[in-house]
Amino acid sequence: MIRKSLILAAALAAVSAPAFAASHARDTFIKEQDVNGDGVVSKEEFVITRDQLFKAIDADKNGSLSKEEYVGEFKARLEKRLAASTDPAEKKEEERVRQMRQADVRFGVLDSDKSGAITAAEFAYSGWRMFVTHDTNKDGTVSAADPVPADTN
Ligand SMILES: [Ca+2]
Ligand SMILES: [Ca+2]
Ligand SMILES: [Ca+2]
Numbered sequence: 001m002i003r004k005s006l007i008l009a010a011a012l013a014a015v016s017a018p019a020f021a022a023s024h025a026r027d028t029f030i031k032e033q034d035v036n037g038d039g040v041v042s043k044e045e046f047v048i049t050r051d052q053l054f055k056a057i058d059a060d061k062n063g064s065l066s067k068e069e070y071v072g073e074f075k076a077r078l079e080k081r082l083a084a085s086t087d088p089a090e091k092k093e094e095e096r097v098r099q100m101r102q103a104d105v106r107f108g109v110l111d112s113d114k115s116g117a118i119t120a121a122e123f124a125y126s127g128w129r130m131f132v133t134h135d136t137n138k139d140g141t142v143s144a145a146d147p148v149p150a151d152t153n
Pocket of ligand 1: 040
């Protein structure tokens with residue numbers, strides 16, 4: 001029984017990503033939005049996935065995202081990721097605090113009219129800016145062909 005779980009742990013460690021590359025943000029963006037799996041995110045795919053994401057976060061289906069909905073959805077995904085991570089507990093806690101602080105800041109940025117909730121229009125606008133940021137070669141799609149700026153933060 002013990003041996004079995006050790007083998008499983010080793011297998012899990014082997015499949016987890018080794019290093020944090022500079023192109024990580026772009027590649028994650030592609031992985032999450034590339035609906036048809038051709039390695040390219042078209043504007044159409046991006047509109048579809050953003051819309052799905054908005055609906056998924058809007059837990060009470062009132063057409064806008066409250067802070068609880070936005071931060072709560074992020075926290076759920078973060079906790080899943082942290083649970084799968086092999087980092088030591090104190091590093092996870094550090095990451096948790098940092099990420100949650102960023103989520104808080106992001107909510108404030110997304111809620112551009114400071115109404116206390118993110119509307120579909122505000123969400124679409126921020127998404128569009130994200131798409132444009134990743135489309136560094138300005139061809140209207142995001143793919144591995146888009147050069148990643150050296151300074152990513
Ligand atoms: Ca695609
Ligand atoms: Ca809502
Ligand atoms: Ca591009």
